Structures are given as structure tokens and as C-alpha cells.
Amino acid sequence: MRQIERSIFDLRRGVPVLVRGRDRDTLVAPLEGLTDETLTRLRATTGNPPALVVTRHRLERMGIEIAADAARLSLADGDSAQTVVAWACARHVEHSPHQRPTDVDRESHAALALMRRGLLIPAAVTATIDASRREAVQKLIDDQTLLAIDVDRIEAYESSATHFLRRISAADVPLADAEKSRFVLFREADGVREHIAIVIGEPESWRTAVPVRLHSACLTGDLFGSLRCDCGEQLRSSVAAIAERGGGVLLYLAQEGRGIGLANKLRAYSLQDDGLDTVDADQVLGFGDDERDYNVALEMLAQLEIRRIELLTNNPAKIAAMSGGGIAVVQRSGVYGRLTAQNERYLTAKAARSGHWLDNVLGKPSADVAMNGKG
Numbered sequence: 001m002r003q004i005e006r007s008i009f010d011l012r013r014g015v016p017v018l019v020r021g022r023d024r025d026t027l028v029a030p031l032e033g034l035t036d037e038t039l040t041r042l043r044a045t046t047g048n049p050p051a052l053v054v055t056r057h058r059l060e061r062m063g064i065e066i067a068a069d070a071a072r073l074s075l076a077d078g079d080s081a082q083t084v085v086a087w088a089c090a091r092h093v094e095h096s097p098h099q100r101p102t103d104v105d106r107e108s109h110a111a112l113a114l115m116r117r118g119l120l121i122p123a124a125v126t127a128t129i130d131a132s133r134r135e136a137v138q139k140l141i142d143d144q145t146l147l148a149i150d151v152d153r154i155e156a157y158e159s160s161a162t163h164f165l166r167r168i169s170a171a172d173v174p175l176a177d178a179e180k181s182r183f184v185l186f187r188e189a190d191g192v193r194e195h196i197a198i199v200i201g202e203p204e205s206w207r208t209a210v211p212v213r214l215h216s217a218c219l220t221g222d223l224f225g226s227l228r229c230d231c232g233e234q235l236r237s238s239v240a241a242i243a244e245r246g247g248g249v250l251l252y253l254a255q256e257g258r259g260i261g262l263a264n265k266l267r268a269y270s271l272q273d274d275g276l277d278t279v280d281a282d283q284v285l286g287f288g289d290d291e292r293d294y295n296v297a298l299e300m301l302a303q304l305e306i307r308r309i310e311l312l313t314n315n316p317a318k319i320a321a322m323s324g325g326g327i328a329v330v331q332r333s334g335v336y337g338r339l340t341a342q343n344e345r346y347l348t349a350k351a352a353r354s355g356h357w358l359d360n361v362l363g364k365p366s367a368d369v370a371m372n373g374k375g
């Protein structure tokens, strides 16, 4: 396994990793699972006081505006793990951090990139290695107690991770709403995530604007029929709609929870039960309103040689992402689930805060829109 994937797995297990910069080495511990012992060990190993690295979204939640993507908050000797975790992801913070946030260095920025890729809360505790501890730290690396990874590699990985997809396997899987369906599985270059193209009908008989649905995974809704969202019904009605149009493609994207992962989505659900809406709940955890990017979808469409599409969505961001990636979106058609007592607040927030076209679900009439070839 390459160092980068190994470091993500270490962080997911709660094990710190060393990020090697040009001028300094930084020990990085994930916020998730942080204990007082971790903080003590971080101090002892590095010989320096640790800092908490959090995203701009998290700081905004704490009433602090910054221009950069992330910032560091210095930690004092007496700060307990509980306090640090509260600063990073609690809805209510009793004591504010002692100091104004300072700019993040490349190493801290890279640390957050690893957390996101590992679907962890995007926050880390970091400390630079003091010159006096270099030898001891090198020993930990040599005996494989500690994994070291170059900051350059993390940055290169960040920009290339999803740009290469391998087609791994395929099989016919007849579906209740589309008997002629073929599942084609793609794997990202690092092997971490897999996405599926469900190819419905025969490509030769598709319309010139291929009906396409980009569907972000939702375990709770798609598989269990959760009433908190509309995903399951959207999934099934998209398959039926594509089949009715004579075939097309549904891309089932490993973007659970708008890209934050299932663990964080469940955390966000608890925060919603506490009164927050879907966007604010994600922000409490340090995420933006939508963490997805659609490069994977663009790459899958390219490999399937699809360039002109009718997009089945209510989400303007998906149209922008496809058009921006060189796909001609010639038409947009809505795809709706039922309004339930449990999903009304979620759908209302999507319409109000993220601009989704949900008027006819929420009780106002609306029509499908022809894009005039412009997307």
C-alpha cells in the first residue's frame, strides 16, 4: 500500500502520523478519538505545544470569520481533550479558545486533506517536532511505530485522487423497474472508493441526449427507505424514468451524506434532532454545505463516451458541475420523492439554502426546463 493510503488508515484507527514538510516535520493526530493521553503524548513526542486545526466552516460557527480555508488555534497546557473536541465539533462551546486563530501551514492543511479523504471530522491536533526530538522521532519511524509522509505527496494526491478511475468489472443485473440493466463498477486509483454506473437499455438505441441521473449514495434512504430524506424514492423513480425514455445511465456515486460519509451524516442527524437544519448541522462538524465534487461522475461519463445528456435532478450544482466539465446538459428533468412529516424540514432547507428546485414537492407548481443546449 502506498504511504498515503496507509496514513489514512492509521488516522482512521486513531493513530497519529508524521507529515514531513520542507522546513519542519509535524505530528498529526485526528480529532476523532482524542484523549488526554494523546495530548500528553503529542507534547512529549514533539517537544512542542500542540494546536487544533479546524476549517473555516467550523470557525464561522464559532463566530470567527477568516478568509483562508482553515486555521490553527493554540492549545494551552491545561486544555483537556474534552475541551478541544468541543471547540472542534460541539454545537455549544462553553469556553472560547484563548487565542485568535493563526494561519495554517502546508502541513496542517495537508492534515485536513487526509481527514476528509478518510471521512473523519475535518479537524486535527498537530505539533511540530522540536530539533531536540528529531532523533527519537526518527527511531519511531525506523521501527515502524510511526508512519511518515511528505507534504508534497499529500498535495499531489489531493489534486489527483479522483481523476483516475479504473473499470473493474461488470454484470447484467435486471432491476424491477428496468429489466435490461448492467452494473459497471469503477474503482478510484487509490482503491479507497468505488462507484457504479447502472447502464439501462442498449446504448445504440439511446436518445442523443442520454438520460442521466447522478445519485449520491444514501444508505439510510436508498436501502432502508428512511423517511428523513427523499433519496430512496428518487433512486427508484430515476431508474424507472430512464427505462421509460428508452435507456440511459444512473451513476451511483460513493458520496454518502453529500460527501461527508455515513459516520458524519449520523452525527449531523443528531444535531438536526437538536434543532439545526441540514446545512447548519454539517457546519457544526466543520463541513461546507456540500462537500461533493463531480469529477468522478465526469470521468465515468467520459469512459462511457457520453457527452450530451438530459440530467435528472433538482440540484443546480449538478448542472453547473456537468456543464463546467464539458458535458452538454440539453435538458433538466425533476425527480421527486414524497413529502413526509419527517423529511419536510430537510427538503425545505435544500430549497431555501441550496437552491434545489423542489417547488412542486413543497406545494408550488413548477415545470421541467429545457436548457437550450447551454446547460
Ligand SMILES: Nc1nc2c(ncn2[C@@H]2O[C@H](COP(=O)(O)OP(=O)(O)OP(=O)(O)O)[C@@H](O)[C@H]2O)c(=O)[nH]1
Pocket (backbone or CB within 6 Å): 214, 215, 216, 217, 218, 219, 229, 231, 234, 255, 256, 257, 258, 259, 260, 265, 268, 269, 278, 282, 312, 313, 314, 315, 318, 346, 356
Ligand atoms: N450531510 C447530510 N447529507 C444528507 C442528509 N440527508 C441526505 N443526505 C445526503 O444527501 C445526498 C443526496 O444526494 P442526491 O439524491 O444525489 O442529490 P441531491 O443533491 O439531493 O440532488 P437531486 O439530484 O436533486 O436529488 C446523499 O448523499 C445523502 O446521503 C443530511 O441531513 N445531511
Ligand SMILES: [Zn+2]
Pocket (backbone or CB within 6 Å): 218, 220, 221, 222, 229, 230, 231, 232
Ligand atoms: Zn437520503
